[in-house]
């Protein structure tokens with residue numbers, strides 16, 4: 001495995017909480033930016049202030065995103081992941097729980113920055129969330145892997161701004177191949193997206209925890 005898997009700063013809970021709070025503010029900023037109606041001069045003024053803030057953050061910079069302290073499931077160290085990462089402003093974030101029987105589940109709501117067709121979630125965003133949920137379900141078997149195939153079936157449009165549920169579970173492990181299936185459903189319980197994936201464990205996989 002490449003060095004990037006091991007050469008990471010590991011944050012304490014307090015450091016992680018402060019950076020997670022910062023990411024939450026940046027997430028709000030992104031949504032406010034997408035929906036703002038301010039005049040061009042005000043937009044330019046805000047852009048200059050944000051550029052100054054960006055310089056302050058760049059004053060102390062890591063080579064790679066940090067890892068968090070690993071929790072019980074061992075699947076939560078990538079705290080800057082683009083789906084679940086509380087430290088990643090691009091992540092919704094989706095707070096995925098893994099139960100003892102290997103079922104992966106989360107409730108989440110997607111704001112306007114994830115819009116594809118008007119008022120609905122972009123299909124690539126749904127696929128990204130499914131990839132993560134299915135990958136965690138695969139890893140819950142004890143054999144994490146790289147996504148080799150991901151099939152998404154979009155049954156209905158997925159609405160923005162309402163509570164959605166993602167669920168996934170591994171169906172079987174065949175040597176280095178792990179198969180998993182899952183769904184995203186709307187608040188009425190109707191499935192909007194179905195997905196199936198096959199993950200392949202690297203020849204020399206690092207442990208999940």
Ligand SMILES: CCCCC/C=C\C/C=C\C/C=C\C/C=C\CCCC(=O)SCCNC(=O)CCNC(=O)[C@H](O)C(C)(C)COP(=O)(O)OP(=O)(O)OC[C@H]1O[C@@H](n2cnc3c(N)ncnc32)[C@H](O)[C@@H]1OP(=O)(O)O
Pocket residue numbers: 074075131132133134135136139144145146147148149200201202203205206207208209
């Ligand atoms: C991401 C985790 C990786 C490991 C991490 C370890 C610890 C992490 C802990 C926890 C993780 C927690 C949660 C995970 C959450 C989310 C997951 C997101 C994952 C991603 O977002 S990941 C990015 C997208 N993903 C890629 O970037 C993959 C690029 N790719 C490759 O890295 C290689 O391509 C690889 C490794 C896939 C295979 O390479 P390889 O050399 O090991 O494979 P090899 O040739 O030995 O084939 C062996 C058998 O698989 C068949 N086979 C191979 N490839 C296939 C394919 N694509 N489709 C169908 N069958 C395929 C062959 O036909 C043969 O089959 P057979 O044995 O039956 O002949």
